[in-house]
Amino acid sequence: MISCTEFIPAYSELFKYLHAKGGEAAVRDFWNYLSDNFLGNLKSLAEQHGIRGCWMYWSHTLNEEAADFTMELDEDKGKFSIIMHHCPSKGRLLELGHITPYPDYCGHCDVLYRRVLEPLGFECTADLSRTDRAECAFWFRKIPAE
Template identity: 65%
Template sequence: MIPCTDFIPAYSELFKTLERLGGVAAVEDFWHHLARTYLTDLRELVRTHGIRGCWLYWSHTLNEEAADFTMELDEAAGTFEIRMHRCPSKGRLLEFDHIEPYHDYCRHCDVLYRDILEPLGFEYTYDLSHCDEARCRLLVRRRAAEQSREAEPALPSTDSGRESH
């Protein structure tokens, strides 16, 4: 079997295989497929908890992936940010000298999470400019229309569990 600790090079090789067989379109189609069928946790968490769902999702995954990061949630401002100081996936790929990473490996994070978050009313900005150093920045911002909707007084029955700090 392939242990989960060897998944990243397997994933990179999968992207290479897909590009060889069906071009970049096949790789991108797979990323869209993954967003639809595999990233259901993120979608459900954001549907249920709003932007806090991002915090809940990445708190789990980034810790299990032993990432080096700073993550910030500001519910009042409607923003969620990850500053990845050392991406465990790209960092791992860069450490290997016997395999060549897929040339556009990091872009899957742009496609996957955009597919999930934009239809749910969020702007998604992903800065890949330092991905060759395994650094990136991800910013999720609630759209203005969603902000004003959430700022409206909520019905008592739905507001009782809301935190206020």
């Protein structure tokens, strides 16, 4: 058994394996597949609760992942944000001296979540410019119906 505490390096190595098989496109195909087949919980919460569904989803995952973060929900404005002060996943990968993270490891978050939320009428913005320090930020806004 690969423990869930060892999953992140397994995930990163899977991206490397797929990249060796078919380049960036093969990795993207997998991210799309995972988004379509593994994020049903996020989709259901966003469908049922709107922007609060994002708060509910990440309240669960980020606490279980022991992340260092600030989340903010402004339901009146239909906005939700995550400021990741230190990502536990990328942080672990950077700490491992004997394996190198997949170069675009953090790209999966943007692809996976955007693919679920944009079709539901959410605007998604990501800042991945500081992932080399395990920092990132995501902003989501529910676009009001016309």
